[in-house]
Amino acid sequence: MHSASANTWLLRAFACAAALLLTSAPTIAGQSDPQDFTQISKGRYLAILADCGSCHTVPGHWRFAGGLPIETPFGDIVAPNITPDRETGIGAWTDDEFDAAVRRGIRKDGSPLYPAMPYNAYTKMTREEVLAIRAYLNTVEPAHHAVVANTLPFPFNIRTAMRVWNALYFTAGTYRPDPAKSAEWNRGAYLVTGPAHCGACHTPKTLLGGDKTSRYLQGSKIQGWFAPDITDDKARGIGNWSVDEIAAYLKAGHNKASAATGPMAEAVSLSTSHFDDGDLHAIAVYLKSVPGRQDTAKSLPADDPAMTAGAAIYRDECSACHMLDGRGTPKLFPSLADSSNVRSDDPASLIRVVLRGARSVATATEPTSPGMPAYGWQLDDAQVAAVLTYIRNAWGAAAPAVSAEDVTRERSRLASRPD
C-alpha cells in the first residue's frame, strides 16, 4: 500500500512537470527543429561571428535579454530582447519575421529597424544561416524582459525615415564569392563584410550614418573612440602586420605591436577570441588585400617645439614601459613605434588613452590584461598634445601634429562619458 501510493504520487509529480514543460515550450519558434544539433551548433557559432551577445546583453545580466543602450550619433537605441520569451522576446516570431529583421532590417510590425542593427552586413548571410541563429536562440533560457528600443529624440524617432536611409545606403543580398580569389580570401571577405560586421565600426560614416564606401575600413569615430584603419595601409592601417599577427591580435587581443582596449576589447572578448583559427586566418588574408590610402604624411622635424617638449615628457612619463625606442614589451606594453593605430588621422583614441588610461583585454591565451594609468590629472592639454605629437612622429614615423585644442575638445567630451 505504502509503495503504491508513493508511486501514484511520483506519477502525478511527473505529469505536472511534463505539463509545465509543455506550456513553457515555444509553440511557434519558427520551423526549426529543437533537436537539430547540427543546425543549433552552427547557429551558436554564427551568433559568435555576428557578436549578437555584445549588443543584446547587458554585461553581467541575462544573456540576450536586451536592454543595453547602443550609442549612435543620433541618440541611444536600446537593443531588444532576443531570447525565446513569447511576450517580450522573439518566441512568437515566425522564421520569416526573424529573417526579415536580421537580413532586411524590417521589424515584426513591418516598420524599419534602425541600422544600429547591422542588417546591412547581416544581409550577406544566407537565410539558412540566419535560421540557424534562430534555432540556437530558441534554445537559450527565455527572459521575460520588456525593452523600449526606440529612445531617440525627434525627428530621429520617426522610423519611416529609415526607408530613405535604406534607399541610400542599404543593398540587400547574400555574399557573392569572387571566383578569381581563393576560397580562404572569399571566406574572409564574407566574414568581414557579413556576420563580423567590421565596417560597422571601422568604416567612416556619412552625416546620415551610412558607410562612406570609398573609404572602406579606413577608420571611424565610435563611442568616444576612433576605431582605427584596418586596411593594408602601412602608415595608418595594419599593413605592417603579418597575416599571423592579425590573427593573433583577434585571438588573444594582443600581438607584438598592439593590444585591444575599449570597444575592441569587448569584440575580442565576446566574439573574435572564440573564432576558429581558420576563420581568423581568412579574415587576416582578406584584410591584407584591402588597399588603404595612398597619401603619406610628412614627419615633423625633430626640432619642432612640440617634438622637443614631447620627447622630454615621453622620457619622463612613458619610457619606463614603452621604452626609449618606443618598442615596449611584446604583449605587455604596446610598441608605439610599430602601432600604426598611434598615427590615425583622428587622434581621439590616443588622447583618450592618455587622459583616462586604458585596460587591455584579458583572454584565455593572454590573461595578463595590462593597463595604463590615466594622465589627465597630471598633464595639461598642451603637454598631452606635445607628447602625442612626438609619439606620432618619432622612430621614423609621420602623422599630423595633435593640437592642444584637439585635447581640450576630447577632454570635455570625455567629461560627460561614464564609460
Next chain:
Amino acid sequence: MARRLPKKDVVIIGLGWTGSIMAHELTDEGLDVVAIERGPWRDSPTDFPTNYMQDELRYRIRHELFLRPDQLTFTFRNKLDQTALPIRSWGAFMPPNGVGGGGVHWNAETWRFLPSDFVLRTHLTQRYGAAFLPDDMTIQDWGVTYDDLEPHYDQFEYLCGTSGTAGNLKGQIQDGGNPFEGPRSRPYPTPAQAQPFGATLFAKAARELGYKPFPQPSGNLSKPYVNPLGLRMGQCTYCGFCEWFGCGNYSKASPQTTILPVLIRKSNFSLRDNSEVIKINTDASGKMATGVTFVDTSLQEWEQPADLVILSAYSMFNTQLLLHSKISQPYDPAANTGVVGRNFTHQTISSVNGFFDNKKFNFNPFIASGSIGMCVDEFNGDNFDHGPHGFVGGAYMGQVQTGGRPIQTTPVPPGTPKWGAEWKKAARDNYLSTVKPGTGVHGSFYSYRDIYLDLDPAYTDRFNRPLMRMTIDFHDNEIKQNRFMTDKFAEIIKAMGANVVEKEYRKAPYDVTTYQTTHLNGGAIIGADPKTSVINRYLQNWDVSNLFVLGASAFPQNAGYNPTGTVGALAFWAAEAIRSQYLKHPGPLVDA
C-alpha cells in the same frame, strides 16, 4: 545573528601570497573556493599607477597600503613582568591589508633558507653540543627539510620569474652565485639584475677581503618574463620604489602580477573583500572546522560553511585567529605548556652607513630596486664556526640600497645637526656619495621561552575580543650576533673607500617604534611533535585536520634571510599535500 551562506568546498582566509597560491592550486583541482579578505581589492594599473605611486610621503610615511591600527592592533611589551600597551601607529613592522597582502609592498628579496636551517637544533647540537645553546632558547627542527621543499622553492621562483645567479646547481658550485646555498634543481628563471655602482664597489671590496659576493635574488625582474600561468611581467626600471609601494610596471612579483589575473577568470573562484573573518568555527567535537564567520563593512555577520579551511593571513593574524577560535592549546610560558603563540620571532637587522669623498664617488643611489645589491653569505646560518664567538645564528650582509627616496634617504655624517643650514649642506654634500644599505645586516632571530603571543588581559578590539599581546625582546645571543655581523660588514664598507663609517648596531630593548622588517614569524609553528607545534609537516593543524595554516607563522625560529621565498615554498608544499594526499583521504596526514 550571522546569516548563513551556501557551503563551499574551501574557504581561504586572506588573499595574499599564500592564499592566492592555494586558491590557484585548489581551483585547478576543481574545488569551489571562496577567499575572504579583510582589506580592499587591489590591482596593478588602477591601484599602483606609475605616475603617482612613487610618493614617499603618502605610502611610506603615512602607511597608505597598511592596516589601520584603529581597525585592529596589538599590544606590546618587552618582558613578562611588564604591562603591555596598544600599538597606535605601526613602527617595527607593517601589517599588510588588502588583496595581495605583503606581496604588494615587499622588496621582493627572494631567498631560500639554508638546508641546516630546517634541522637547526639537531645541527647545532651535533656540532657544538647541547650546552652551547642558551637554556631558554626554544629553537627546533621544522619536520620538513630543504630537500622536501626544493621543488617548491623552484615552483615559487618560476611563478615569480626571480632574477638571480645560481650558486649551487645540483651540488655543483657555480661562479658568481652564493656558494653556501642548498642545491637547486635548475638556474633562476631570469638572470640577476644589473648592479649599480655602490653594489659593484661593495662586491669588489668583499672579493678583496676573501668573500664570495653574489647578486641578491630579486623578484624585480631583470628582463621580461612569462610565468607558467601565462602571465607577463616587464623589466624593472630601477625606480627605487618597491618596499612600501605597489609596482605598476608589472616588474615586481606579487599575487597581482603572477596569479590573480588567471585566478579571477575561474568560475570556481570567488572573493569577498572588505570582510574580516572573526572566527574559525568548529563542530561539537572541536576536531573539525565547519567554516568561518566574517563581518562585512555594514557590520553584518555571515557564516561561510566549508569543508576545508585555509588560514593564510599575515603571520600575526593567523595566530590571533587561532587564539580567538580556541583552536589548539594556547602557549603558557610559565608552565611551558601549549602551542599557539609559541616561538614568536622577528629579525635582527642593523646597518652601516659609509660616507665617501663626494669628488671621487657618485653612487646615484636612486637607481635601485627593492632587491638589488651584492651580498655575502659567509656569516649566515652555520656557514662559519660559531665555537669561538659564543653565539649562534647569522646574517646575510650586503650593499642592498633599495632607493634614494628624498625623505628617508638623506644621509648625513655623524655629528651633523638634525636641522638647519648645516644639515641642509651636509645632506646636499652627501646624498650622492653615501652608501646607506636598507638592510645591510639581515640577521636571524632565534626563539625563546619568554618571547610569545597571547591574548591581552585588558585591551579589546571593536568586536570586544581581546587584542593579541606581543611579548618580545632581544636576547644576548642576538645582540652578540649582531655586534659580530655589523663589525664584519663595516670592514667591507671601509674597504670600499669610505672616509667615515657609521655603525648602527641593533640594541636591546626591542623597539616597536622604528622599522626593522615586517618579518614577524612563529606563533603557529610547524613541527614533528604536537606538544611543541601547531601544525604538522604539511601545515595541517594537529587538532583540526581540515584546517591548514600557511605563512611565516609556521617558522619555529627565523633564519638570516627574508622569509617570502620560504613562505611561498611552504604554500606550494602544503598545496601538493592537499591535492595528492588529503583530498583522497581527508583526515590527519601525520599521526599525532
